[in-house]
Amino acid sequence: MVDSRLQIEKPEIKERGPLWDVLRRLSKRTTAMMGLVIVVIFLLMALFAPLLAPHDPFEHSLAHKLASPTWDYPLGRDELGRCILSRIIYGARVSLLIGSIVISIGILIGVPIGVASAYFGGKVDFFVQRFVDTMLAFPGILLALLLIAMLGVGLHNVMIAVGISTIPIYARLARSSVLAIKARQYVEAARSIGSSHLRIILQHLIPNSLSPIIVQSTLHMATAILWAAGLGFLGLGVSPPTAEWGAMLNGGRLYIRVAYHVATFPGVMIFVTVLGFNLLGDGLRDALDPRLKT
Amino acid sequence: MIPVILGISLIIFTVVRVIPGDPAYILAGPHATQEQMDQIRAQLGLDKHPVTQYFIFLKHLFQGDLGTSTRTGLPVIREIMTRFPNTLVLALASILLATVFGVTIGIIAGVKQNSKFDYLSMLVALLGLSMPVFWLGLMLMLLFSIQLGWFPAVGADSLKHIVLPAITLGANSTAIIARMTRSSMLEVIRLDYIRTARAKGLAEKVVISRHALKNALIPVVTVIGLQTGTLLGGAVLTEIVFAWPGIGRLLVEAILSRDYPVVQGVVLLIATVFIFVNLIVDILYSYLDPRIRYH
Helix, strand or coil, X not given: CHXXXXXXXXXXXXXXXXXXXXXXXXXXXXXXXXXXXXXXXXXXXXXXXXXXXXXXXXXCCHHHCCCCCCCCCCCCECCCCCEHHHHHHHHHHHHHHHHHHHHHHHHXXXXXXXXXXXXXXXXXXXXXXXXXXXXXXXXXXXXXXXXXXXXXXXXXXXXXXXXXXXXXXXXXXXXXXXXXXXXXXXXXXXXXXXXCHHHHHHHHXXXXXXXXHHHHHHXXXXXXXXXXXXXXXXXXXCCCCCCCHHHHHHHXXXXXXXXXXXXXXXXXXXXXXXXXXXXXXXXXXXXXXXXXXX | CHHHHHHHHHHHHHHHHHCCCCHHHHHHCCCCCHHHHHHHHHHHCCCCCHHHHHHHHHHHHHCCCCCXXXXXXXXXXXXXXXXXXXXXXXXXXXXXXXXXXXXXXXXXXXXXXXXXXXXXXXHHHHHHHHXXXXXXXXXXXXXXXXXXXXXXXXXXXCCHHHHHHHHHHHHHHHHHHHHHHHHHHHXXXXXXXXXXXXXXXXXXXXXXXXXXXXXXXXXXXXXXXXXXXXXXXXXXXXXXXXXXXXXXXHHHHHHHCCCHHHHHHHHHHHHHHHHHHHHHHHHHHXXXXXXXXXX
């Protein structure tokens, strides 16, 4: 009797699936949950910007330029008299777009390169890895700056440039995951029953190497937003009327002596959003792979 | 090291030449005739085979010739050399700051794990990791130069000028180094030889400073090396905020005015310095941990 009851209970737990399991582990960590809350708020801001923004983010009024915060304009107005709060809310859209595109470029190009490099090994691996080494030798934001120099300034080019500079990181990550999985028995089994290379890669290697890539992309969202804001701050990103946090900060920089709020609030937004993705990424790493716990 | 530098020069060379935007067209302007463009192309050597062009580029590189700035007409090498010392000073000040504070905080947090200091410093470190450099710079400027008047806001004329830019640039690295030192310390402190050292009655200070620290610092050295590169990259933003006349600002100015030879030169220089620093780190490794030599 007891045995059969145990057997009935088991599948019930299993049905909840790995996602539920990750969420359960995530919920135990306060910092990770804080990160999740910040990220969710950020996503809601981006999705429902037109509903949330109190004013039109592009409506300017030179009579009210640099006006201090009031009840109507809680974060004040910028150098063209536009509502800073509304612009920050709309700015979340740009940041979300940049982050998503950058990560998609990194994953869609980097992961196949890394997987192929590890799976085929030998000369392919050698040359791919030397190329990855060289790309990684460009410190930080430098490769992105070089690419922007050549592609020209603008939002699209910022996304392409930052995206390309994350490719080597994903390639390296996917390679090391696959190298570990490649030697497992189920891969050998798949090969021995005559599965094609493509089938082994798509069905076994990629799904099983996903968790470090998920962690990395969450953390990368933070980096992508930070870099894109930095490039916007340098005046290399979006073209003027678009509300982008880095560009807003750059606009407010010149007026820091007379109107601190113009540069302060967009910066707070970048800071909090990046913090959110970092906290969530750290939490996910602990939840998905307890061995990596720092 | 040499192959990586060659690889970098190849990537820079390819990126500068392959991606849209004909340098001859940019130099000559939209109203130039085909003849004028051909002439500029011949002058720049753009009519030769790309492989030949790359070898000419390399040959010039080894002769210290990085071309001429299209904006000022001065040799790129001279443009860079007048600015580079400023960036170097700033980067060194920042890494020094980050190392001293990061390692100290990391050690204390690690030794006193789960104490108030540990929680507080790791919270601050986490905040430091997510802080946009350019925003931190502006906030420091707002507080310490505009409100309090302690430090000058912009320029690079005296020792006082370097304080705010160095803190700005070093903040991120301080956080990373502190976190790394702490976790490395925690790992080492649980090992048997530390227990042995304690068991034989050594003072806790000696155990930490002589026994634990030396081994705990090995991974920290790598992080410091990697941070130096990030600092040189991050210097771009800091230099813009504080109007610091370094190569970061030169790079941004060059990008905005499409001055390709300068962009090429600055990127090549920063990447080379980064590789060089990492080579030094590798050498330091074997000094800190003689076991590595035999691997």
